[in-house]
Amino acid sequence: MVGIITYGACIPRYRIKVEEIAAIWGDNADDISKGLGVHEKSVPDMDEDTITISVEAARAALARRSVDTDTLGAIYVGSESHPYAVKPSACTVGEAIGATPVMTAADYEFACKAGTAAVQTCMALVKSEMITTGMAIGADVAQGAPGDALEYTAAAGGAAFVIGNKDTIADINYTCSFTTDTPDFWRREGQAYPRHGGRFTGDPGYFKHVKGAAEMMLKHQGTEPSDYDYAVFHQPNAKFPSRVAHMLGFTKEQIKPGLVVPRLGNTYSGASLVGLAATLDIAKPGDRIFVTSFGSGAGSDAFDITVTDTIESDLFNRSAAPTVEELLADPIYLNYAQYAKHKGKIVMQS
Amino acid sequence: MREVAVIGIGCTEFGERWETSFRNLFVEAGVKAIEDAGLTGDKIDEMFVGNMSAGRFIDQEHVGALIADYAGLATNHIPSTRVEAACASGGLSFRQAVTTVASGMQDIVVAAGVEKMTDAGSSLSTDALAGAADREWEGFIGATFPGLYAMIANDYIHKYGLTREQLAQVAVKNHYNGARNPIAQFRKEITLDTVMNSTMVADPLRLFDCSPITDGAAAVILCPLERAHEFTDTPIKVLASTQASDTISIQDRRDISTLDATIAAGNRAFKQARVERKDIDLVEVHDCFTIAEICAIEDLGFCKKGEAGRLTAEGYTALNGTLPVNTSGGLKACGHPVGATGIKQVCEITEQLRGDAGKRQIDGAKIGMTHNVGGTGATVVCNILEVC
Numbered sequence: 001m002v003g004i005i006t007y008g009a010c011i012p013r014y015r016i017k018v019e020e021i022a023a024i025w026g027d028n029a030d031d032i033s034k035g036l037g038v039h040e041k042s043v044p045d046m047d048e049d050t051i052t053i054s055v056e057a058a059r060a061a062l063a064r065r066s067v068d069t070d071t072l073g074a075i076y077v078g079s080e081s082h083p084y085a086v087k088p089s090a091c092t093v094g095e096a097i098g099a100t101p102v103m104t105a106a107d108y109e110f111a112c113k114a115g116t117a118a119v120q121t122c123m124a125l126v127k128s129e130m131i132t133t134g135m136a137i138g139a140d141v142a143q144g145a146p147g148d149a150l151e152y153t154a155a156a157g158g159a160a161f162v163i164g165n166k167d168t169i170a171d172i173n174y175t176c177s178f179t180t181d182t183p184d185f186w187r188r189e190g191q192a193y194p195r196h197g198g199r200f201t202g203d204p205g206y207f208k209h210v211k212g213a214a215e216m217m218l219k220h221q222g223t224e225p226s227d228y229d230y231a232v233f234h235q236p237n238a239k240f241p242s243r244v245a246h247m248l249g250f251t252k253e254q255i256k257p258g259l260v261v262p263r264l265g266n267t268y269s270g271a272s273l274v275g276l277a278a279t280l281d282i283a284k285p286g287d288r289i290f291v292t293s294f295g296s297g298a299g300s301d302a303f304d305i306t307v308t309d310t311i312e313s314d315l316f317n318r319s320a321a322p323t324v325e326e327l328l329a330d331p332i333y334l335n336y337a338q339y340a341k342h343k344g345k346i347v348m349q350s
Numbered sequence: 351m352r353e354v355a356v357i358g359i360g361c362t363e364f365g366e367r368w369e370t371s372f373r374n375l376f377v378e379a380g381v382k383a384i385e386d387a388g389l390t391g392d393k394i395d396e397m398f399v400g401n402m403s404a405g406r407f408i409d410q411e412h413v414g415a416l417i418a419d420y421a422g423l424a425t426n427h428i429p430s431t432r433v434e435a436a437c438a439s440g441g442l443s444f445r446q447a448v449t450t451v452a453s454g455m456q457d458i459v460v461a462a463g464v465e466k467m468t469d470a471g472s473s474l475s476t477d478a479l480a481g482a483a484d485r486e487w488e489g490f491i492g493a494t495f496p497g498l499y500a501m502i503a504n505d506y507i508h509k510y511g512l513t514r515e516q517l518a519q520v521a522v523k524n525h526y527n528g529a530r531n532p533i534a535q536f537r538k539e540i541t542l543d544t545v546m547n548s549t550m551v552a553d554p555l556r557l558f559d560c561s562p563i564t565d566g567a568a569a570v571i572l573c574p575l576e577r578a579h580e581f582t583d584t585p586i587k588v589l590a591s592t593q594a595s596d597t598i599s600i601q602d603r604r605d606i607s608t609l610d611a612t613i614a615a616g617n618r619a620f621k622q623a624r625v626e627r628k629d630i631d632l633v634e635v636h637d638c639f640t641i642a643e644i645c646a647i648e649d650l651g652f653c654k655k656g657e658a659g660r661l662t663a664e665g666y667t668a669l670n671g672t673l674p675v676n677t678s679g680g681l682k683a684c685g686h687p688v689g690a691t692g693i694k695q696v697c698e699i700t701e702q703l704r705g706d707a708g709k710r711q712i713d714g715a716k717i718g719m720t721h722n723v724g725g726t727g728a729t730v731v732c733n734i735l736e737v738c
Binding site for chain 2: 195197198199
């Protein structure tokens, strides 16, 4: 069955706390932290971008399992912050891991769900036997305008998943998508920061689509939330995934391992995939994982995943790359001025 | 002048109506009002619609023609007029319709109000609403509506010693009522602690002292009292419909925490209706902020200046109190689609006087009053209605 061969994540080491940002804008840090359920977010280093994060995540995946990169037939990188408007991030990743030239590659954009769209594409190519294995990456150095509510959560990070059908560490039993034209969040060509519809991003955006895809998958699979050991939802903050989990009938315990947003922030295209990576970090053979991403604009992809015995076999070495928990540990905290410098918000003389 | 009656009412559900457009909100309320009056559209002679800022909120002007068109009356070529007086646009629409019927110009007239606010982001809506103040003397120097009402509240607290608890009790009471109103945006009771621990917006006003951003529409149908029984067994008579103006900026007022336009419109209404304050069984006042309800109760003459906070805390204005205030939940809990609010107030009083208000019914209500404010009190409309 088609599924995950290996995976890896990358989270920059730098963090900024909500109170540091709130102090700049005169906001009440406690109210924001409590409202969003986010205490701090990751910040990229000066020279980190979506490509470097994608390469790191890809290398972490390959460290866990020996994959013949000559047989890696496709690389798709989903992001809202590709460094180039024209020039694919995926090619640089392919070159960096030695998968070029006999491969196809493309960059994806679907707000925060481009990474899971990449997983679906790889699944289709594997299933149709066009490729043996493919790599799907979701990564972002997320943009949030200074002073905007997004600035408290827009973080950096990503995860890479190699999809194949031989000796999978986790089978993808089913996937489906729920998509509409809903303008809840957008960034036009040439704009530095995205704009959003405030509370419109909630019920008509996130909740409608996440619930739509999740309920469609439960119905198709004939399953109940209690049939799953873990659930991962797109996590722009901690409130939305917790609420949608409750609405669908999942427990706090089921979402806990994959809910990394309180200490990581929202890594946009990376968010649900980093959550999945964190869950796979602790999953055991036989565990069933329910995943639903969300991308503004808007759509959700749902996945029904079962972890196989291979995850604990000699074919796979989970400890060969850092877990998400390890990536979140031991951060270096920045003040707002350092953060502004890291994020390129200080305009330098050329 | 002829006597005028309300023969039909219709309100949409208030709230974040993401799936419903401006025009569909109006049509929803209009159809309910027409059905309530047992009319057909071709009987309508004229329409007025209160709308504050469709131009800013949804980039749509020419609202009078738009609503006539989507009401299916464009080809009847009836007069249809948008009226605007900021948050008193709905009240003004009602008064225009009353005047049109009373004068004998028309017989069956629709007074409506509609606002679609949630399509705009919060900074645009805040700025659009700030257009109700004096842009040159207040808006340009950064005053927003929460800021202006915070100045009113601070002045009031300084003069009369209103406590934080008394102010919060206005919101608690209105949420209690809203929880019993099926169209209310917030059908949820809250506690004093919820209000007092909510996010500070403009000191001393916290989040739960402020009315929300709301989508909604309301419509009423008026006709000469002498014809009312052709359409309904329960016509509600309009005893008074009055309007008053004041300086647009609060700095030019005689007294910052007294709304002289409320005093003027209120006095005129009682005179026109030939009733006393003690005759009023319930009143819908303009509680865009909790302090506004405190001022309104006093400036309408229901108690002396400085007493409304204590009376509110004692339950005088509660659903089972001596003078129930804002049985609909008010702007605070029912919601505040600005152009529709003044009409919704008339709908609420009409429902109460008909005995149709369900869990929030004031038993034996005979006479009710509405009070609708534009800006910080530069326009005020008061109406008094009575069971026939």
